[in-house]
Amino acid sequence: MTICLLGMLILIFLVNPLCGWLTLASFIGYAIIYTGYLKRATPQNIVIGGLSGAMPPLLGWTAVTGTLDPGGLIVSVNNFCMDPSSFLALSYTS
Amino acid sequence: MLPVTHGDALTKLHSLLYTIIMLIVSILPYLTGMSGMFYLVAALVLGAGFMYHSIELMVGSKPTSAMKTFRYSIFYLLALFGALLLDHYI
Numbered sequence: 001m002t003i004c005l006l007g008m009l010i011l012i013f014l015v016n017p018l019c020g021w022l023t024l025a026s027f028i029g030y031a032i033i034y035t036g037y038l039k040r041a042t043p044q045n046i047v048i049g050g051l052s053g054a055m056p057p058l059l060g061w062t063a064v065t066g067t068l069d070p071g072g073l074i075v076s077v078n079n080f081c082m083d084p085s086s087f088l089a090l091s092y093t094s
Numbered sequence: 095m096l097p098v099t100h101g102d103a104l105t106k107l108h109s110l111l112y113t114i115i116m117l118i119v120s121i122l123p124y125l126t127g128m129s130g131m132f133y134l135v136a137a138l139v140l141g142a143g144f145m146y147h148s149i150e151l152m153v154g155s156k157p158t159s160a161m162k163t164f165r166y167s168i169f170y171l172l173a174l175f176g177a178l179l180l181d182h183y184i
Contacts, residue, residue, distance in 0.1 A: 043095045045095065071123065071126070074119065074123055075123070075175075078119045078174075082116045085167065086167035088108060088109040089151060089161075
């Protein structure tokens, strides 16, 4: 929790606020919504959890430009579409 | 979780369908004018490799193909973003 807080402070004050709030949203989506609730609720959890996992390219984009552009969204959605194939393949390895 | 609750065949089909969607989305940066020819070629080649692995996972019966697909997906991300970066400078 302290590392999360420290990271959020760094992002909000040193980078820009939009990037900070998006990071907080993806953290909540992953740690609380995905891990706390979705993993037990539905087999489609990786699709929804992949949404917060696909955020990092968007975070990098907003860290540089400070706005939400279609280019960053396209790269993030590409990442999002790749996540299910990857994790479904991973679910076979054990 | 999906192989356990809905069976093998459905999981592999889902994997293939998401791969097809991903292939289409990966071409979007070229279609919107954000990237050039270099990125298009790289995205198509890498996407074809991912499709090959997905299809091999679906119709093949080798036990190692799942791990190979996962490893390729990590390499795919690295190479795709590298191509996006390089394309900006070429």
